[in-house]
Amino acid sequence: MGFSLSKQLNKAAKMSACSGREGAKVVIIGSGFAGLAAASTLVKGGFKNVLVLEAKDRIGGRANTTKPFTENVIEVGANWIHGQIGNPLFKIAKEKNLLSEGLPSSESSEDYFFKEDGKPVPNTIVDQVNTLFSNLTDKASHDALAPEHQDLTMGAYLDDAFGTSPLAATEDGRQVFEWCKRNECTDEACSSLYEVSASQMSNYTTLEGDFFNTLGPGGYRAILDVLLKDVPSGAIKYSSPVKSIRWDLAKEGNCQDQRYPVQVICENGQSFEADHVIVTVSLGVLKEKATTLFTPGLPVNKLNAIKNLGFGVVDKIFLYFEKSFWPTDCAGVQMLWKEGPENKDVYEALSEGDAWKTTWFKKITGFDTVARHPTALCGWITGREALHMEKLQDSEIRDTCLRLLRSFTGWSVPAVSKMLISRWGSDSHIRGSYTFVPDGVDGVAAHKALASPLPPKDASIGKRQLQVLFAGEATHVNFYTTTHGAYLTGIREAERLKSYYTV
Incomplete structure (x- = not known):
């Protein structure tokens, strides 16, 4: 159904952001916790045209639950839920009985x-x-x-x-x-x-x-599956790495004259028009591709944030x-x-x-x-x-x-x-594990600059706003490095779009 959904999105070319949540086309790049949280929140919020482009053949990003040895899971990436009070992923795991039981203390x-x-x-x-x-x-x-x-x-x-x-x-x-x-x-x-x-x-x-909350037999994949249930079947296109994001394409004029402001082109040649794109790729990928991925190029403060923040393995x-x-x-x-x-x-x-x-x-x-x-x-x-x-x-x-x-x-x-x-640094779709703040870097300013949408706030107002949004653990000031941080940023950007369409 993924192909039919993309055709459906392209057939909606006459529709624009002016038609509200149901007509707005949103493309989410990445299906890790940030991407799935954004997709789930948007769909539940009334958005009908939501498409997720995933470079890999699986969901999860840096959370990768597998079974290489026995029938029991191994976490190649994210391993624990860090913290309990105020942690949305711990809450989900608790409510869905996904936490470990009976493991040796x-x-x-x-x-x-x-x-x-x-x-x-x-x-x-x-x-x-x-x-x-x-x-x-x-x-x-x-x-x-x-x-x-x-x-x-x-x-x-x-x-x-x-x-x-x-x-x-x-x-x-x-x-x-x-x-x-x-x-x-x-x-x-x-x-x-x-x-x-x-x-x-x-x-x-x-x-x-507890800082090391261990998940049950389903591992992190079980939490991802909870989010996945809210995303329509076929809304995720796998093996679709993105080559370029062209933004600020909208013409001045009324709704009927306006083109879609963003175009996403995949490495396989497929392209998708959108009112809004939420970029959830890792900081490692941004470090490698930020200067070539976006046209027009990113603002200097965002490029500096990408350069200055650390992304280790x-x-x-x-x-x-x-x-x-x-x-x-x-x-x-x-x-x-x-x-x-x-x-x-x-x-x-x-x-x-x-x-x-x-x-x-x-x-x-x-x-x-x-x-x-x-x-x-x-x-x-x-x-x-x-x-x-x-x-x-x-x-x-x-x-x-x-x-x-x-x-x-x-x-x-x-x-x-x-x-x-694991070889996270060599993974061309990840390029590392998570973010840290190097010596001499203002982490708060960098995280905020990375999270700011395009066009910048000082650009002209109206439908030019909120074309490209950014989520992922590196965009959270206080919860960077964590899965719950990534999850919360996905919700943050989805709520930003929901507010955008609230009269």
Whole structure:
């Protein structure tokens, strides 16, 4: 029905925005949480001509639920719902009974920390450093940095604050602290905390409630399916990557004389006219294509926002074994290095040149157990090291991971039966994982500039307004990096259009 719907939209060429919600043609680019939230909200709001163009052959974007090993799901992308109070996705999951039940409690298991010589680190040291690290990051998140730390990078601030602790005087303490910074890089999707702004951390809002809410057997796909039910069958055109967006095509005049102001042209040659286009592609795609995707070109402030905001890579390495080899109370194997990549001296020494590529594996924080997969482990890696890993053969990555597990733990680690490796940075339709605010960048201004519709507010009023709208996690000032942030921006732009047609 997708083709007939597109023909239907094109046959409506005589209709324009003047005919209200039912006649307005809206094209949404992308079917992740932002795109589906926008489509669902518009359809429920009375819009009849809504078309979603999806570059991939599936919905979800950076949420990708799959079953590569058993009948149970694996989350290649988005993994948890972060926060509960005020989180719309948690609310949906709760109401639809999509949250996990009966999974082993994290309180009954713990991470095992090993140094590279194979010696374990006492839990007392790990807990003390983790608690201190959490307190320090909370200060940044709650805008409670001391004046001398306001202009520092996150890495520099943490180093300075940790240096005053007795824990910094011990080798174990320093190595656990470096692991904490490496682990934080996963939350920030950055190559290093020495590239992230400390003061800008307070702009991100952490919702109350458990930060790691695990979904049930349907995974994230189950929530996406809830949204999909509101979208008419055939309204999504798959495998339709967009090549160009031509906007501001409308002529001056009355409704009968007005052309559609926007034309979307796909790489396969198909084109679609629209009154409004909602762009929900990732910041990574915008970084790669913003200067060629739009005609006329984007305003300078929006181009600067795209350039200045960071968009990092977080990859997962899933290792599936025929039998587990770790203790039943083990939640994960975490690896500590004498000279880890988040050690300040190491970072500075490797800031230039390609020497860091020979030790890319040191950016792996460790290997965590996987929900519903009692014989699987998941390794986490971020930043430039993740991008480098993506270019390697699966066999080399597998052998490296096995070598690490065996050398750090001293356990008898069997061969890997199956494996799955995400490669988000190499994905031409994504180009990364999520947004962070680099040092020296005004995140609030950048997020707002990215979210502003076209034409700009200072353009002439009337039907030239709201031709191209922008949604996605990178356009949310407080909830960037999250699925609920993406979802809320889709609703935000749909509500903007609904208000536009409200008399």
